[in-house]
Amino acid sequence: MIVPPVLGVRPPIASALAVAGAKDVAVLGVRSIIQSPELRAYADVEAGRHKARVHLVDASPLVDLVESGTFLFAPEKTQDAVNAFLDDLDGRYPNVATATLSSTHLPWLRSYLEKARPGRPLLDPLEDAIAEIKPHAVLGTGKVLGLVTEGERYKAADFRLMLDRLGVSLPLHTVRL
Numbered sequence: 440m441i442v443p444p445v446l447g448v449r450p451p452i453a454s455a456l457a458v459a460g461a462k463d464v465a466v467l468g469v470r471s472i473i474q475s476p477e478l479r480a481y482a483d484v485e486a487g488r489h490k491a492r493v494h495l496v497d498a499s500p501l502v503d504l505v506e507s508g509t510f511l512f513a514p515e516k517t518q519d520a521v522n523a524f525l526d527d528l529d530g531r532y533p534n535v536a537t538a539t540l541s542s543t544h545l546p547w548l549r550s551y552l553e554k555a556r557p558g559r560p561l562l563d564p565l566e567d568a569i570a571e572i573k574p575h576a577v578l579g580t581g582k583v584l585g586l587v588t589e590g591e592r593y594k595a596a597d598f599r600l601m602l603d604r605l606g607v608s609l610p611l612h613t614v615r616l
Contacts, residue, residue, distance in 0.1 A: 444575065448568045450478075450541040452485035452493055458560050459492070462536030465528060467498035469542050494532045498545060500524060505544040506593060508601045510551070521551040539564060585611040 455464040464486075472478055473495045483490045501524055504510045510517045528535065537560040540546050546563050553561065589595045595613040602609055 446568060446571050446575075448564045449481065450485075450539045451562045451564055451567055452482055452539065454567075455537050455539050455560075455562050456486060456489055456492065458562065459536040463492045463494060463532055463534040465494050465496045465532060465535045465538040466541050467496050467501070467538050467545055469502055470497045470499045472541070473497045492534075494535065496528060496532075496538075498524070498542060501548055502542055502544040505547045508597060508604075510547055511601055511604045514551075517548070518551050518554065521548060522555045525552070525555050536560075537562065583609060585609040586614055587611050588614050588616055590616040 450466045450468070452464065452466065455466075466473070466478075466482060468478070474497070478495060482493045482495060486493045501521065504517050504520055509520075538552075539562045540549070540552075541564055543565075545552075546565065549561060549563075553559075587595045587598045595611060599611060602611075
């Protein structure tokens with residue numbers, strides 16, 4: 440029996456430090472991950488003697504821009520929010536030279552982040568994960584099933600509008616919370 444490898448998505452902290460040179464790195468993610476002792480331990484190991492240069496930053500307000508669809512339907516409001524977020528980040532950590540997009544939502548904001556801070560490198564952990572998965576990929580067929588949760592704050596119909604705006608045709612099945 441062939442046992443498939445267990446692969447994961449982790450912030451590319453060592454790569455970010457290499458890109459940042461002698462400057463700092465911001466690991467952007469959702470609050471629950473950023474505040475976890477596991478991420479802090481991982482960051483400390485990855486950074487080694489440079490751990491004081493790695494800042495774990497709660498980017499939940501940015502994630503909200505994606506989950507709400509604001510990034511698609513209100514680009515000016517999104518840019519203003521991204522600018523304010525980065526102004527606050529730079530005020531707290533003025534030596535940050537690069538950031539990791541350590542939430543599945545944040546790459547959707549890449550163009551806004553790049554516009555706000557041209558030349559500041561952004562590293563997406565998914566790029567490393569894809570490189571790790573590639574040798575194990577095989578051709579095949581299948582079916583994609585979209586499950587979308589629905590609650591008071593976010594409706595399935597709103598998610599459908601976001602997919603339509605992105606040009607994504609995906610059958611959705613609603614799961615109510």
